[in-house]
Amino acid sequence: MEPKFIALALLLLLLVAWARVGGRDRGPRLLLASTLGLLLGAGTIKVLLGATGYLPNTGALRLLSSVERQMHEALADPSVERILLLEGSSYSARGVDGPLLAKLMSRDGPRTAMVQVSLDGANHFERSWVLGNALRSLDPAEKARLQSVDLVLLSEIQHQYDIDPFNGFERNLHTNRTFSYMSPVNAWAGLRAVHSVGAEAPLSAWALLPSVLSHAAINAFSIGMAYRSTKLEDVSPRNGYNPLHKRKKRFRYHGDMKPVIARVEELNRTGVEPRPRLAWLAGIKEARFRGLLDGAIDEVVHYAVPSTDPNDLEYVSGFCAAPSPEPCIGYADPALLKRLDRRADWNDRRHMRVGGARKYTEWFAGRLQRVLQEQGR
């Protein structure tokens, strides 16, 4: 416990012990006043933490530090005409080589910068927490520049994260990680998202309610933040692209991609049944990103990173087949998948190694370039 907090606690003890209590006032007014005091105190702490640059000390801070740096660099470079804002989970953190993507996009099109908000196990709410904090660090000139540059949001499609908006929350329950992003606003949006998913979601909004509320309260009142916060400048940045060089222990690749390729070929013959897009993805997820960026997004492109899990393929193919004005880049390309049918490309069933990421990124850059050209960009 830092000396300043010990001093504060002692001061509070002295003040409370000294307080003259009693009197004949009616309770309700006092109850209201104390509640108001609690809210006022909590608000003051939030403001003080924000003003002094303290944030909850979680692994996501390393990504935040990198995202902030990428943003400042992109906005400071006058030659940058386009920014790709890529958001995703571990699939894209392992599978999309952001710097390579920016390089390839710049080679074949306008000068492009990359801001990669990809993090292992991060659901939408954690990603938007990272992005929101990064955006807060922009000065007015940078904000204005963000409005003028061509901003493309690359939004990940992933079965688990889409049908379970709180994916990862239960797994990391009562950790600094979940306390940090579960603000009351995120809690409310998340519960609405889970409710809108309906029976497909692993847990109902009602089942999640107690733990979500307790996290939101801890977040709102900054409970224990004296011990679980740090300054961003004390954190070493970690890029959103976080390649894997080795395979996972006990993982053996036995041509796992072959059934996926066979299924893609079958779908190409028979056609894909469109899957109605989950309402929360547009109504909450995308809308929140648009809100965070204050309308700066010029284009939204959905993308999916390949995996050897056939369920992922079914979901992505159905999602991309659904009619939508927003382009969708799935991975149902037998040529790509055949290139990825190598043991050296996989860390486990769902995550690529560095070699696989390179192949996919090169393929993805080509597709993205074409899609953006089709959109007149």
Add this chain to the structure above:
Amino acid sequence: MIFTSGAFLVFFLVVYAVYWILRGRRTRIYWLLLGSQFFYAWWDWRFLGLMWFAILTCHFGAIMVARGRAPRLAMATSIVALLGVLAYFKYFNFFVGSAVQLLESLGLGASPFVLQIILPVGISFFTFEAIAYVVDVWRKEVKPQDNIAHTAMYISFFPHLLAGPIIRPHDFMPQLEQEKRFNGADLLIGMRLFLIGFIYKAVFSDNISPFVDEVYADVHLFDNTSLAMATLGFYAQIYFDFAGYSTMAIGVARMFGYWFPRNFNYPYRSVNVTEFWRRWHISLSSWLRDYLYIPLGGNRGGESKRRRNLMLTMLLGGLWHGASWNFVLWGGLHGLALNVHKSFTRWAGRVGGIAIPAVVGTAAAWLLTQVFVYATWIPFRAEGFRDTWDVFRAISGLRDDAGLRTASIPYLLIFAPLVVDTFVVSFLDTGPRAAARSQGQLRLALAFGIAFAFLLFMMPLEVTSFIYFQF
């Protein structure tokens, strides 16, 4: 569900709001009773039956005593039943284990026989309260309750249920007959006490405990300074932990319109061990006096019997804290010190006092008392006699600590709260003073709310249980 957890805050808000919305004394009592059962069941619902065994035993025991049908037998049966349950759950394995060890030390082989028994939380507290009720009815100090809900409230009212203070029937039962009115005084007094307790527990004790736990987990690894400071840390921790919990309990009860007696009165100000026991865990020491020391004979029968009674009381009081010989040793040392102090006082009275300046005498007495209290926390905290002896040797400088680890010692966190609480807060806390005016009260309520927000900010999220839960 402990007072510094989120679950408790939600529970409290619901119970509190509904309690004051409800109309009528009885309805409110039933509501509090229901809330209290939920509170206890939150920990382990299976032991609700055990608590109700205590409630039923003391309720019907008291009725039989009052009706005059073999009252002594009824009282004795109730006490034996209550203590029997306590002995089974708390001391069965301890005594069996000790007997096996004794037989083995005598060269007689004995197979260890241990039952998997969970210690029900709060059992020592509600058992003592139940005994007090039956005995007080027998002594005609209180009337028996016809309504079992009142007895159940006395035993299970949630603020004191898990870790005291040990409530006495003559303090509590009459309050059940009073109509409660929602008023600002009770609210502010309750909030003030809750905040003080919260600072003690959630800010001071919970922040000191990791250091103490680390060092005491393996006393052989740490050097003499670390052990001396860890013991001082425990000296601070146990006080802030237990006094904090008690103070919060008193505050919570007050917000419902119930008054609980004070349980701690700045014990580290004491200048002798007798005074220490008048200031430390007051509800236990007065219970032991009234239901153990006096029935054993108290001061009657001469000096040697008085000494014996005091020693027995303190040994059993030590054992009450837990099934371990270390607690017995702790109680025995305090019993010895109480007897020495009584003898010294008598001798000093006979010789007409000691010719030293009052300030020097008081300072020396304070230092001696606190060093003794500090030293006796060693067996209380250590795991077994071997660790106790090791810590004693280390602190006395009798142990070579070359090559041993030095822990990271939070000096300021240990010293500052102790010094401020003992030498400043204890003098500010002079009991009820002139009440604030209406505007002042509003500002005070606002300030309490702000203070609570800052305390939440400083509360570690890893909620540690109260030390006294295990007792």
